Amino acid sequence: MINLHNKSHCCGCSACANVCPKRCITMVSDNEGFLYPKVDTAECVDCGLCENVCPIINKPQSSYRTKAFGCYNKDDEVRLNSSSGGVFCVLCKYIVEVKKGVVFGAEFDDDFNVHHKYAETMEDCKKFRGSKYVQSIIGESYKEAKRFLDDGRFVLFTGTPCQIAGLHSYLKKPYDRLYTQDIACHSVPSPKIWDEYKKYISKGRKIKNICFRDKKTGWESPLFLVDFDNDTSYKCKYFENEFIRGFVNGLYSRPSCYECKFSSIDRCSDITLADFWGVSSFYPELNDKKGTSLVLVHSKKGVELFKYAKMYTHGKRVNLKKSVWYNSAVCSSVPKNPNRENFYLSKEAFNIRLVENEYKFENDLKEYNYTFIEKLSLKIKSKLTNKYDG
Ligand SMILES: Cc1cc2nc3c(=O)[nH]c(=O)nc-3n(C[C@H](O)[C@H](O)[C@H](O)COP(=O)(O)OP(=O)(O)OC[C@H]3O[C@@H](n4cnc5c(N)ncnc54)[C@H](O)[C@@H]3O)c2cc1C
Ligand code: SF4
Ligand code: SF4
Ligand code: SF4
Numbered sequence: 001m002i003n004l005h006n007k008s009h010c011c012g013c014s015a016c017a018n019v020c021p022k023r024c025i026t027m028v029s030d031n032e033g034f035l036y037p038k039v040d041t042a043e044c045v046d047c048g049l050c051e052n053v054c055p056i057i058n059k060p061q062s063s064y065r066t067k068a069f070g071c072y073n074k075d076d077e078v079r080l081n082s083s084s085g086g087v088f089c090v091l092c093k094y095i096v097e098v099k100k101g102v103v104f105g106a107e108f109d110d111d112f113n114v115h116h117k118y119a120e121t122m123e124d125c126k127k128f129r130g131s132k133y134v135q136s137i138i139g140e141s142y143k144e145a146k147r148f149l150d151d152g153r154f155v156l157f158t159g160t161p162c163q164i165a166g167l168h169s170y171l172k173k174p175y176d177r178l179y180t181q182d183i184a185c186h187s188v189p190s191p192k193i194w195d196e197y198k199k200y201i202s203k204g205r206k207i208k209n210i211c212f213r214d215k216k217t218g219w220e221s222p223l224f225l226v227d228f229d230n231d232t233s234y235k236c237k238y239f240e241n242e243f244i245r246g247f248v249n250g251l252y253s254r255p256s257c258y259e260c261k262f263s264s265i266d267r268c269s270d271i272t273l274a275d276f277w278g279v280s281s282f283y284p285e286l287n288d289k290k291g292t293s294l295v296l297v298h299s300k301k302g303v304e305l306f307k308y309a310k311m312y313t314h315g316k317r318v319n320l321k322k323s324v325w326y327n328s329a330v331c332s333s334v335p336k337n338p339n340r341e342n343f344y345l346s347k348e349a350f351n352i353r354l355v356e357n358e359y360k361f362e363n364d365l366k367e368y369n370y371t372f373i374e375k376l377s378l379k380i381k382s383k384l385t386n387k388y389d390g
Helices: 015-019 049-053 076-080 087-098 122-128 141-150 161-171 191-202 242-248 255-259 300-312 320-324 340-345 352-358 370-383
Strands: 025-029 035-039 067-073 102-108 114-119 155-159 178-183 207-214 223-228 233-237 271-275 293-297 313-318
Touching: 015 025, 015 049, 015 141, 015 161, 049 161, 067 076, 067 087, 067 300, 067 320, 087 102, 087 122, 087 155, 087 178, 087 271, 087 300, 102 122, 102 141, 114 122, 114 141, 141 155, 141 161, 155 161, 161 178, 178 300, 191 223, 191 242, 271 300, 293 300, 293 313, 293 320, 300 313, 313 320
Parallel strands: 102 155, 155 178, 178 271
Antiparallel strands: 025 035, 067 293, 067 313, 102 114, 207 223, 223 233, 271 293
């Protein structure tokens, strides 16, 4: 049975809870607000399935040679409402309209908590659009995806790299009709801190809409936006927002994110989507300031997905090493902030004062620019061996 001695050895994917035949594993929130499995030992029959499917214990492998593309959606409305180049929506189009299948992704619930759900229409897929910088709760999504696959439906499952690894481990065998898309993943903040931040920002008002990265002011200078039901709103430059500054500086990420087992160029997903940071340095013709996606294709199904995406996007194949040069999240973990423990020990709601005034972040986003991104990326360069040329 799953027996966690070290919290960094659990990414919270819920594969163990989904697989347990006795349903004796529940995902329980710890004091930091992250979910971990709790086993009802009286019900456990020691079948070992939970350990077998844990992607940290048995990481799914990949053998394909990854190819990189830089591109963006030709539809400006879709791109404006997506965090990067809007490629995710084209993948949904392929699965929903061509394959009559189902898409799984992360959406807000009525209280703006983030959960994994599925959608069967393009209209419903819109709720997955846009990055939500908080850990999405998987719930029973792996079981639901398996039911669709066993019924012969096509499924596109999207999420963080650890969630995709968790799904593959849970399913145990390959399914011809399963497609998976993950993201470059900086890390995930705690749902509890997100909840406290929502309370702090709303000051009693009811939240109507949240956009972590509103791109009306440009992809490289977005806004963090919250609309309330009394027609007021909160608006702040993305890189100056307290929640985002704490997130980017690794202040309240999940412990497993500081030692991420899934951040590498080679992955078990079919396709990876990311922001094409640094695109202006290598491929300025691909940057019109509205958002450019970096697409990493890892499998034959990834080639199939991207072949379709080419019809609806503008872009080209790019050099793999150059494509990730400025994107540390593709193949390295976020450094743990030295103030992390203090932050969680503090009793103040969201500890806003600490984030605002007391913590001196090494990477002060108020001075955000490509030099900052380059600094963050220095550590990945040693990982870009000759294997990734071309
Ligand atoms: C927590 C997080 C950290 C990220 N870190 C980086 C990074 O460091 N560098 C980088 O280049 N890109 C990062 N991304 C990815 C990037 O922000 C875009 O999501 C990606 O490029 C896809 O953009 P798009 O325009 O094609 O589609 P979009 O419409 O912007 O993205 C939608 C996709 O994001 C998924 N998604 C949204 N929120 C979550 C969530 N909380 N958990 C799981 N999946 C989610 C949806 O399921 C869907 O697959 C991160 C995304 C998230 C959610
Ligand atoms: S060993 Fe089997 S029964 Fe026990 S918790 Fe794990 S999956 Fe459930
Ligand atoms: S990583 Fe996933 S499968 Fe492993 S213990 Fe944590 S929740 Fe369970
Ligand atoms: S950084 Fe790694 S462990 Fe953390 S959410 Fe992303 S993929 Fe999972």
